[in-house]
Amino acid sequence: MTKIKNKKDLYKPLVGRMVSHLLDNDYAGCESVINDSLRLQLQPGEIYSHILSAAMRQIGKLWHSGKISIAHEHLATQMTATIVDMVADKFPKLSSNGKIAIIATTSGETHWMGAKVFSKLLELEGWEVHYLGYDTPQTDLASYADSQLADIVVISIIRDSYIPGTIEAIDKIQELDPTPVILVGGPATEDHFELLKESNVLLAPDFISGMDMVKDAFGLS
Ligand code: B12
Numbered sequence: 281m282t283k284i285k286n287k288k289d290l291y292k293p294l295v296g297r298m299v300s301h302l303l304d305n306d307y308a309g310c311e312s313v314i315n316d317s318l319r320l321q322l323q324p325g326e327i328y329s330h331i332l333s334a335a336m337r338q339i340g341k342l343w344h345s346g347k348i349s350i351a352h353e354h355l356a357t358q359m360t361a362t363i364v365d366m367v368a369d370k371f372p373k374l375s376s377n378g379k380i381a382i383i384a385t386t387s388g389e390t391h392w393m394g395a396k397v398f399s400k401l402l403e404l405e406g407w408e409v410h411y412l413g414y415d416t417p418q419t420d421l422a423s424y425a426d427s428q429l430a431d432i433v434v435i436s437i438i439r440d441s442y443i444p445g446t447i448e449a450i451d452k453i454q455e456l457d458p459t460p461v462i463l464v465g466g467p468a469t470e471d472h473f474e475l476l477k478e479s480n481v482l483l484a485p486d487f488i489s490g491m492d493m494v495k496d497a498f499g500l501s
Contacts, residue, residue: 294317297313298313298332299356302356314366324368325401325487327367328364332363332397336360361393373404374404381407381432381433382421382428383410384412384416384433385413385414385435386449389437389439391414392413392436397487399434412424421433429458436465443475446476462479463481463497464483465483
């Protein structure tokens with residue numbers, strides 16, 4: 281029997297299969313990858329981070345190197361929305377913890393996958409989630425959070441150019457009373473860590489550490 285040295289050995293073939301099924305418009309194939317992940321006892325955060333996001337990053341590389349077209353990338357992106365829901369539907373959901381989360385990307389940022397994935401992870405942990413999708417103006421995000429008495433506002437940011445808009449949103453949300461916890465996640469947070477840290481928000485480099493931070497902040501196990 282082949283010995284699995286570490287988890288990377290588990291993830292790699294699953295990612296490869298996911299990429300080819302996404303490019304073949306093969307939902308059943310994608311579901312078989314998710315089912316195999318469950319049999320290997322991968323948790324939702326691992327499937328989202330190490331299988332689905334990793335597959336989308338590979339699709340991005342293939343697109344940038346001209347090996348696939350924008351049409352293929354768009355197909356994979358659309359399929360991913362369904363697969364994000366499919367993963368969550370395969371796991372039991374905790375009962376309600378009575379807390380409310382608002383999740384969005386700010387003005388201009390159209391990369392929605394990180395926000396959608398995090399909304400599913402919070403739902404599985406018993407949160408009431410208001411997932412606003414992408415491209416929400418800063419002022420509207422703050423007033424919506426106010427109207428819902430949100431316990432947490434999660435902002436996902438992929439591109440550097442949206443850092444100023446994200447800081448503007450943070451400032452507006454921090455003027456609310458009561459002030460919700462704010463968590464910012466996504467690749468752009470790593471390059472601008474020091475700047476965002478000054479805003480006194482939680483900064484998460486990945487989905488799994490983001491969920492750990494949320495649990496710590498609210499004393500949830
Ligand atoms: C699909 C895609 C699109 C789709 C977006 C649909 C979607 N999925 O949301 C479309 C076609 C719309 C698009 C458009 C563009 N895109 Co695009 N896109 C991608 C692609 C291929 C996948 C994005 C994705 O879904 N990744 C999956 C995510 C979830 O993976 P991840 O970011 O690595 O996630 C990990 C962590 O970052 C973190 N994380 C991520 N989000 C969050 C959120 C929270 C709350 C937390 C806690 C953690 C967290 O956790 C994950 C691991 O645990 C990437 C390639 C890539 N490397 O990601 C390029 C990429 C993001 N795009 C890029 C670019 C440049 C563009 C365009 C400017 C292209 C153009 N010339 O028009 C436009 C900009 C649109 C805009 N106005 O914002 C660049 C961004 C470079 C940069 N840093 O600025 C990338 C990296 C490609 C590249 N290598 O150049 N894109």
